[in-house]
Amino acid sequence: MSRAIDNILREHLIETVTTLATCWRVTRTDGVVVGFTSHDSSIEAGGLVFKASGVSQTDTAATMGLDVDTTEVHGLIDDEDGVPEQVLNKLYDGAKIDVFELNYKNPPAEITETSVIWVKSGVVGDAIRERGAWVIEARTLTDLLRQSNSVKTSRLCRAEFGDHNCRADLSQYRKSGFITGYSGRVVSINIPNLGVNDARRGLLELSNGVKFDIDSNTADRLTLTEPPAFDPTGLNGVVTFGCNKWITDCQKYNNMLNYYGEPYVPDSDDWVAGFFNTVNL
Known part of the structure; x- marks a missing residue:
């Protein structure tokens, strides 16, 4: 400089x-x-x-x-x-x-x-x-x-849900509702047929443009990763479902062909166990 x-x-x-x-x-x-x-x-x-x-x-x-x-x-x-x-x-x-x-x-x-x-x-x-x-x-x-700039193998999916590697159509996994109240990180929302933890690791986008990461959810409550700095009651919200990056999530979304990971690659414990099993033959 x-x-x-x-x-x-x-x-x-x-x-x-x-x-x-x-x-x-x-x-x-x-x-x-x-x-x-x-x-x-x-x-x-x-x-x-x-x-x-x-x-x-x-x-x-x-x-x-x-x-x-x-x-x-x-x-x-x-x-x-x-x-x-x-x-x-x-x-x-x-x-x-x-x-x-x-x-x-x-x-x-x-x-x-x-x-x-x-x-x-x-x-x-x-x-x-x-x-x-x-x-x-x-x-x-x-x-x-x-920082790592190359791709490494991993059991977890390296793609972000809905990106060009994942290819999931997020429009199929969004639901809308309105906020009925909140307390700390917990936001009450009126969304029909929202399953437990459908939105885990998902996203809540309010009608004022502010977005929040979702930690977990029940049928009518979202637990955010951090509390809102304002009262969101009365605002409309769009919930985008989340993905935990395990192969089971890809099965749930019928997207296994695009799983961007190696779920069956043995880890270090598997390698050691395989080595000793070979020695004992």
Whole structure:
């Protein structure tokens, strides 16, 4: 990462008083680029508006070798900017993040290698909502070296339910209803003929666009993985059934030909048992 700066920024830095603000540029996995700043008002730089929403970050230290450095970026929840819903919809997971400082009184028209002070680049590990704020965990790019990019054999299906590998038609496994109440993670919903745990590991999408992962369900209640931050009572909801990724789920959905796993590959215990059985022959 370049540490060189242009003459305009260099002249500002030698002044007695500087006016620097930290900015975070996040390129989400859907291609949308958003910006945040630690300044008390929004900054426009390089054609992007860096929003001021009480953003701050925890301390971080650079380490030698291939260790992954992490830091957390915190921002106050503002329902108008849509970030809380975007965090819940996992749009920030795996996003690219760039951290830099600029002169907020004279922001550059273009963000280049020398027009700002580059601090760090990385990827978003986890993005969550926590106590009235959204929290993004930023990891250095060396984290990519620790990720597996090849296909491994597994007894569990590696496909996501309904994707191009699974090929299940999710329109056949959706049911609609309306929310009649909630308490914590448990949402009461009026859906006819909903079987017990039909929606386990499934998805609830409300009519306001907010989505929730489903942990389990009964005939009229859904247990979500995390509680709603608002009262969903009265909203319509669409429940998409889930898949536990075992071969029995493919049998249930009549989709065994597209099972994206190896359910009968012996595990390490089977290999050891087979070896000793061979020795004893």
